Amino acid sequence: MAQGAKIELFVKASVDAESVGNCPFCQRLFMILLLKGAKFTLTTVDMRRAPDLLKNVAPGSQPPFLVYNGELKTDTNKIEEFLEEVLAPPEYPKLSCRNKVSNNAGEDIFRNFSAYIKNRNPGLHSVMERKFLSSLVKLNMFLETPHPQELDLDPNQSVSSRKYLDSDALTLADCNLLPKLHIVKVVSKALRDFEIPAELTALTRYLDNAYKQEDFRYTCPRDPEILSAYHAVAKFK
The missing domain is CATH 3.40.30.10 (Glutaredoxin)
Structure with a gap:
């Protein structure tokens, strides 16, 4: 059918x-x-x-x-x-996560980013930025933590090497988070001169892997399109 x-x-x-x-x-x-x-x-x-x-x-x-x-x-x-x-197997691949915790990874990032980017009070800028950064650190820690199936293969593994939130394949969780992270990356750099710290190696690796996937890259709106939606709200008073 x-x-x-x-x-x-x-x-x-x-x-x-x-x-x-x-x-x-x-x-x-x-x-x-x-x-x-x-x-x-x-x-x-x-x-x-x-x-x-x-x-x-x-x-x-x-x-x-x-x-x-x-x-x-x-x-x-x-x-x-x-x-x-x-659109289920065997005709279509299953995209749901094996680990339920993957569905909630990074769920606070876009909310903290929006508060940070839309803040009109320069005096609150550093506070908002720290809160936004803490949510990125939290996601980085999640990406570093091995899932149970990774530990089944290697009980001594201390840092995960998986490419995406749940595994080495994109899942529904990634389809939810990656479009938001792309907006975060583009807007933060252009309008706040904020870049995701290189020290967040797991998060950096995650994004690098995602941009190599045509199904993600092809669906991204152009940078000017994203920025046009934020220019007005990102101005300080």
Whole structure:
């Protein structure tokens, strides 16, 4: 059934109204479909000129949304669950994590980044930056810690060598976190002159490995598109 299904993914359009816009939730679903190897059509929705499309296809909704065999689905988390269920082995790879803790890794980074980048009070800058940095350190520690299956292979392993959050393969957890980390990396450097410290070797390795994956790299919005969404809110008073 899934192999012959008609799958349509609608994502936010960029300023040029054609390429993929800045939306980590859109990129998350885009990555999942690519990693699944599913056949689907991608439509970029220009929110400034799309009232008819939204009214006809997904009234009251904003991208991302999915149409599967004519059935509209609008909740990102539920779409992810649905795709993992219907695009299942043996025809499609399983993307769910073996270790449940992987699903929550880095969950506080984007929240602390947003507070840091949107802070308008210079007096609070250092405090916000330290809190943001601490969330990056926490993720680095998670990436350094071996998972149980790694210890099964090597009980003496003290530092993990896995490429991604859960294993050496990208999972749903990575599809959720990596689009946010990409925004963090681009915006922090350009607007706050903050770079992820090289001392966070596990996090640096994680990102390096991710950028080598076409399914991630191809779905990333262009840097100017990301920065245009943050320039106004990143200015100090």
